[in-house]
Amino acid sequence: MHLSLYRRHRPRIFSEMVAQEAAVALLRREIGKGKNSHAYLFSGPRGCGKTTLARIVAKGLNCPNRGEDGEPCDACPSCVSIASGDNLDVVEIDGASNNGVDEIRELKEHISLSPFSGKFKVYIIDEVHMLSASAFNALLKTLEEPPHTVVFILATTEPHKVPATIRSRCQHIPFHRIPVGAIVECLDKVSAQEGSAFEKDALWEIARESDGSLRDALSLLEQAISTGLPTFSLEDMRGILGGGGxxxxxxxxxxxxxxxxxxxxxxxxxxxxxxxxxxxxxxxxxxxxxxxxxxxxxxxxxxxxxxxxxxxxxxxxxxxxxxxxxxxxxxxxxxxxxxxxxxxxxxxxxxxxxxxxxxxVSVKEGALPSPREIDAVKEAARENVPQKRRDQQPEPQAGKSASRGEEKKTNDWAECVEAMSADNLLLYCACISTMAANDGDMVSIVFPEKFRYSFNIAASPRNLACLDSIRENNFPGMKMRIVCGERTVTIAPVENGQTPALPRPPEAENIDRASQDSFAPPEMKARQHAVKAPNEKAAVEEPKESFSEIQRCFNADLLVLKDENPDGADLPEGATCE
Ligand SMILES: [Zn+2]
Structure with missing residues (x-):
């Protein structure tokens, strides 16, 4: 009969175990001193050696030639029969397929019988978290007062699914993922024993692929060996794994x-x-x-x-x-x-x-806008703030609050970008290397000059609408614009009462005329301003005048053009950009 590599090379005694040093040391000590617990819960990821160690524990408990360190001899009839699965005192149950209360009742009847040949009857219940609630209840009674000749070893990949009442009656021993290095070492040994030559890098690839499971690693190794190649290279391994290693x-x-x-x-x-x-x-x-x-x-x-x-x-x-x-x-x-x-x-x-x-993420030239770029934008923004508003603010306080405000707003922007990742990944990617600078009531989102592509993404109608709602929620009453070198697209608030309509600012020299002020996409305005205020009229009409500019600026196609409702009582409609 063909035995898989994993079963042939399964550790048979404690010292052969791969990794799990803490669990092995503890169990050897307990068994060596004859102070074993009557119930263990082994938890850990799949393929990390839980059932293998459970069998070794069963051998250790029943081996008459056991050393003082708890190590079984692996040669006596008891050890041999446990290894082959023929020992009547060691019962392995798969919790996934025997999860009903009837199976557990049957088990309880079996438990009351004394051991056939060894000192202990050992029940290994694998995937114990799969037992039904009533099966757990039936098991609970047995775990409370088991005969002194019975040892339970419950194994699970999901200990949190095991009821606390069960867990508290067991000695819980956590297992860990097997480190990649330890898996490589084991693969190296096994491949040598099998007479196959492997490139070291190929073994590393297998080990990493198996994600801490020795069983998976050995079955991959077996797959590789079965190809019959004289030497197995990393390239060959890629062929088996299908790429992406x-x-x-x-x-x-x-x-x-x-x-x-x-x-x-x-x-x-x-x-x-x-x-x-x-x-x-x-x-x-x-x-x-x-x-x-x-x-x-x-x-x-x-x-x-x-x-x-x-x-x-x-x-x-x-x-x-x-x-x-x-x-x-x-x-x-x-x-x-x-x-x-x-x-x-x-x-x-x-x-x-x-x-x-x-x-x-530009590695060589720095990912964020240069201080020069930000200064230029701030300067331009400052020129845009009407002289009168600046004069109204008391000087020292204005300085303080402005700088505090600036710091806060800049942080806010970082948070805004963070939040984008949840609902607009594309915009998040585009904005990840932007910085916010604000002056007066203008928040400028600055794209480094060479990231024109990111700027274009942000300037699409859909993303502008998204940016506008970010502006509304995080920078209420402020205007926002996105800037990349010479190019600027501005989104202005037009909500009634929030901000007075500003006089059209003089154009800064380095700002593209075509993309000046009040460029909220019309669809957005239509959506946002159901209640129309008198001073909004100008703002709403603006896009109409600037359709050709909008098209050019947003690289958009004009699909629908609707007239405003003449009496202004209803929802004003602009154009729909796509
Ligand atoms: Zn033995």
């Missing part, structure tokens, strides 16, 4: 950073091989996290990372090319987008977002 993503980093078209070509290839958005984002997160570790902690950080030598070399090289703030931005993007990817985000879209992000 660490080494594939590494190749994306430099083209993404440099904005090269190679990034697109490479991703296209990965998509063809079945990479999905979730895997792309997870892999990217880990990769950039590692670069961040290297940037922050240098060699100390790199040596602590669970990576192969060639992977460490890659991280070392990349870390010289990145600024910490940019790395944080990429990580933040991944964590925000990942939940969406779990609900089914297309890989192409995730990658498009990546491209947007990277076009704003």
């Amino acid at each position: 660490r080494s594939d993503l590494e190749k994306l980093v430099a083209p993404l950073r440099d904005g090269s078209s190679e990034a697109l070509v490479r991703l296209e290839m990965l998509l063809e091989r079945g990479l999905n958005a979730e895997r792309l984002l997870e892999g990217m997160f880990l990769l950039f996290r590692d670069i961040l570790v290297a940037v922050r902690w240098g060699e100390d950080g790199i040596s602590a990372l669970p990576l192969s030598d060639s992977e460490k070399e890659f991280i070392r090289k990349e870390s010289g090319q990145w600024k910490e703030a940019d790395l944080w931005r990429v990580l933040e993007f991944c964590t925000k987008t990942l939940p969406r990817a779990r609900f089914g985000l297309k890989s192409e879209i995730a990658f498009g977002m990546f491209l947007g992000l990277f076009s704003t």
Whole structure:
């Protein structure tokens, strides 16, 4: 009979266990001293060795040749029969398929019998969280007063689903994911025993892919061995895993950073091989996290990372090319987008977002607008504030509140950008490297000059409408505009009573005439101002006069043009831009 690699190489005694040192040490001590508990709860991720260790515990409890350190001999009839699954005193139950109260009642009858050959009867209930409520109740009574010859070992991947009453009657032993390095070591040993040659990088790829589960790692290894190749390379492993592994993503980093078209070509290839958005984002997160570790902690950080030598070399090289703030931005993007990817985000879209992000995360020239750019915008804004309003404010207070206000507003803007990620990811990506500067009643959102693309995204009708509602909620009564170099699009409040209608300001020299003032998209105004005030009329009419400008500025097509309601009592309609 063919036995899978995982079963053939299953640890048979405590000292063969991979990782789980704390659990192993505790159980050996207890068994060695004969002070074992009557019920254990083993919890931890799948494939980390819970049932394997449960069997070793059963051997240790019943082995007549057991050492003082609790280690079973693995040679006596008891040990051999437990290993082969023929021992009548060790009963393994799958909680998922025997989850009813009847099975537990049957179990209880069985329990009352004394052990056949060994000292203890050991009941291993796997996936115990799958038991029904009545089955748990039936089990509870037994756990309260078990015969002294019975030991329960309950195993679960989800301990929180096990009722507290059960948990409190067990000794809870948590298991951990097996570290990647330990899995690689084990794979290396097993492949050598099987007479197969593997490139070290291929083993690292398997280990990382198995996400802390030795069982998964060994079954991947078996899959690789069954191909019959004399030497198994990283490239061969990629063929099995279907792309999107660490080494594939590494190749994306430099083209993404440099904005090269190679990034697109490479991703296209990965998509063809079945990479999905979730895997792309997870892999990217880990990769950039590692670069961040290297940037922050240098060699100390790199040596602590669970990576192969060639992977460490890659991280070392990349870390010289990145600024910490940019790395944080990429990580933040991944964590925000990942939940969406779990609900089914297309890989192409995730990658498009990546491209947007990277076009704003400029490594070499700095991602945020330069102080010069911001100063120019502030200066322009100052010129726009009517002289009279400025004169009305008492000087010292105005200075104070203005600077405090500015600080606050700038922080507010960062929060606004944060909030965008929840309902408008595209706008979030576009605005991620903007800064807000405000002067008087004008908030200027400044895009670095070279991010014209992001500016254009923000200037689309849909996103302008979104920005306007952000303005209304966070900067009430203020005007807002987005600025990128020479180009400006302004969104003005026209709500009655909030702000007096301002005289049309003189145009600042560096501001595009075409995009001057009051450019709220008409559809937005129509939507927002159901109640019409007399002084709004001018503002509402403005877009009508400026349709050609709007079209040019927003790169929009004019689809519908409706006349305003002449008596002004109803909803004023502008144009619908698409
Ligand atoms: Zn033995």
